[in-house]
Amino acid sequence: MAGRLEGKIAVVTAAGQGIGRAIADRFAEEGAQVWASDLDAAKLDNPAFADARALDVTDTGAVDAYAGEVGQIDVLANVAGFVHHGTILDCDEKHWDFSFDLNVKSMHRTMRAFVPAMLHRAKNTGGTASIINMSSGASSLKGAPNRYVYGATKAAIIGMTKAVAVDFAARQLRCNAICPGTVDSPSLQQRMTELGKKVGSYDEAFDSFLKRQPMGRIAEPREIADMAVYLASDEAAFVTGTTMVIDGGWTL
Numbered sequence: 507m508a509g510r511l512e513g514k515i516a517v518v519t520a521a522g523q524g525i526g527r528a529i530a531d532r533f534a535e536e537g538a539q540v541w542a543s544d545l546d547a548a549k550l551d552n553p554a555f556a557d558a559r560a561l562d563v564t565d566t567g568a569v570d571a572y573a574g575e576v577g578q579i580d581v582l583a584n585v586a587g588f589v590h591h592g593t594i595l596d597c598d599e600k601h602w603d604f605s606f607d608l609n610v611k612s613m614h615r616t617m618r619a620f621v622p623a624m625l626h627r628a629k630n631t632g633g634t635a636s637i638i639n640m641s642s643g644a645s646s647l648k649g650a651p652n653r654y655v656y657g658a659t660k661a662a663i664i665g666m667t668k669a670v671a672v673d674f675a676a677r678q679l680r681c682n683a684i685c686p687g688t689v690d691s692p693s694l695q696q697r698m699t700e701l702g703k704k705v706g707s708y709d710e711a712f713d714s715f716l717k718r719q720p721m722g723r724i725a726e727p728r729e730i731a732d733m734a735v736y737l738a739s740d741e742a743a744f745v746t747g748t749t750m751v752i753d754g755g756w757t758l
């Protein structure tokens with residue numbers, strides 16, 4: 507089924523690879539006008555994107571200027587995020603601040619910059635505007651080993667999502683979080699390669715990721731993107747403040 511996002515204008519951050527790329531691609535497939543951005547603009551090579559450019563979501567000035575140029579939108583997908591590996595003992599203040607800046611404050615920046623235009627758009631179209639924040643199963647849902655500050659940031663995203671949802675529900679702005687389990691992406695491959703060096707081989711590292719998956723496999727980015735399409739679409743007009751868990755049973 508195509509055309510589920512026909513007429514919608516969508517902004518996707520970290521759209522260069524992995525889950526963000528899959529979301530931007532699926533949004534375009536479903537007929538949205540997609541504004542795709544990433545720290546590395548060279549990765550944004552889908553000609554179906556209406557606009558593709560570099561945007562560092564840790565730069566408030568750049569985010570504000572970008573939002574001013576884009577104008578009114580229906581959908582904001584906040585995907586940028588970084589996985590710090592380690593316990594509290596591996597996390598000094600620099601690690602903490604970097605993770606919170608990229609994973610949490612970036613979403614504060616983009617939401618603050620786009621919410622006024624999203625409220626106008628919802629009023630003008632008579633539809634709903636939709637914010638989609640990428641959290642994780644490793645959050646307030648589950649403690650994952652060596653995901654100390656990562657889990658804290660992803661839990662903060664859930665709190666922030668609910669706060670925005672409750673403040674703007676009556677004005678037709680919806681805000682939801684997606685909580686994926688392990689998803690195949692370039693950064694996951696990099697983490698497995700790094701772990702492989704410690705545990706003996708890439709295959710052993712991959713097996714250790716698989717062992718925690720009740721379904722015996724990890725997800726494809728497209729499986730997460732399909733949920734984003736649903737949340738962006740009018741099918742989800744009554745859905746706000748939720749944490750959509752897509753994890754093959756990992757948090758059970």
Ligand code: NAD
Pocket residue numbers: 519520521522523524525526543544545546549561562563564585586587588589608640641642643685686687688689690691692693694727
């Ligand atoms: P990834 O980590 O492979 O790619 C991340 C992208 O973000 C890259 O294209 C990178 O250039 C971009 N980026 C980095 N810093 C940026 C910045 N300052 N501004 C703009 N863009 C920036 O992608 P992924 O693994 O699919 O992860 C995407 C999101 O999904 C993250 O928030 C991650 O925490 C979350 N997530 C991933 C998994 C997983 O298993 N892969 C699981 C749960 C949640």
